[in-house]
Amino acid sequence: MSVLERIANFLARPGIGWALVIGSIILIYSGFLYYLKRKR
């Protein structure tokens, strides 16, 4: 099994998929808010 397939199968797991989607949204959004707070 290639590296790409391993990554893809990992991403396709239901729990991982939801965690990745919601986690990335929270992480990027709060990171952006933190950046705005520090810059102003």
Add this chain to the structure above:
Amino acid sequence: MKKRETWGTHIGMLLAMIGTEVGLGNIWRFPYLCGKYGGSAFLIPYLILLFSVAVFAMMCEWALGRFTRRDPLGAFEKINFPQGTKIGAWGIIGPFFLYAYYIVITSWVLFYAFASLGRLFPKDTETFFVNFLSSPTIFLVHIICVGICSTIIGLGVRKGIERASKFMISTLFILLLIVVLRAITLPGAGKGFDFYMHPRWREMWSLQAWGAALGQIFFTLSLGMGAMIIYGSYLKEKIGIPKNALACALGNTSVSLLAGFAIFPAAFALGMEEVVHQESIGLTFIVLPQLFMRMPFGWFFAFLFFLLLLFGALSSAISIQEPSVAWLIEERNWSRKRSALFTGTILWILGLPFILNGWAKGGLGEKLSLLSKMDTIIGQLALPFFSLLAVIAVGWVMKEGFEQINKNAYYKLPIFFKGWIRWGVPLFIFFLFISTLLKNIKEIFNLSVSESTLLMTFIVCLIVWGGFAFFTHISLKIEKRKV
């Protein structure tokens, strides 16, 4: 501070706005809904909700943009919206996530346009699509699409976005007309025409039909993604918002309507009636290639079809990338080219997990699992919520919000609509948000209860918990005063 750009010409502005609205949903969902909910009778709930709810939400987003002359973040801050920075920041970050998967679908369309030209479609179009999702070609078409969007944005509002929208949307209309002409002149096309346009009044009266109409209108008008606020901020002062918003909404509906004239007559003429039960990805990338292959010179019409779909998708993608670019220009003083390159790179990276997902074992469900999850959160839930806040901003927070909509307008909205914008429109959007939320909760947790039971549960919880929070707050406030 640099002078802010505005749209160069009126027609350019209209086509750019229509370009934002016209996208994949017009082609792959509207005809399906018409077929499902009563043929041409479906146009009644569709047009009623379009003119009574969605157009007002669109006017509010335009007015918010034009009044503040800022990106979505700056707009919410400028009007002193409560927690304006946090809410406005979503207007920059939300479209990022939307773009990340939308451009992946756009890149499939680009590949299908090339595949049509090269007559590459085999008989088993499903296997063809599944194999494509795990082929290196997808990386190439993805980077081409991100590159096209970033280049157009980098050229500027007038020289880039406006000029590209003018070309893409006018070509889209011409190509769609050619495909429609071919479809309706096929022998036996009348049956499909009849299925699409013959009114079936009974089906129209279901609550599902009205809910589906509201959802379709809302998402096809690109509301709640920051695009309308930023495009509204490029409007000239002399432009009347009500009349132009109506023109754009009807321009968008024209494309949706024409898409049905292209799909249904061809489907019935070529003996593929199962098309009427298909929507979204299955219809576009699996069923339609089969349909075109049965047609004389089908490869040529498939190419035209995917090309027009590509133009619609690219013009929408550009508008989704623009809020972040505008923010970098206005807040960080970056040049437009540098901002476009930077956001393009970040968006390209964000799209990679959706592409990698295509290598997963199994069928389409597994290969598109990340994309459908992100679409649930962003495309279905976050968009109506953000649009609701934009309507509240204009109706309640912005100084003379209603007057801003009517500013310099030849056809002004009567004063009655001031109350409608404050109460009616937010209520409808809230209903859409809640019904979408409940539908998704039911699907995600695989609940075996009806949606009406879920709705009642929500109302009961809202009354009890909301009442508890309200009265606790009041009693604490009174106790504090006594002390």
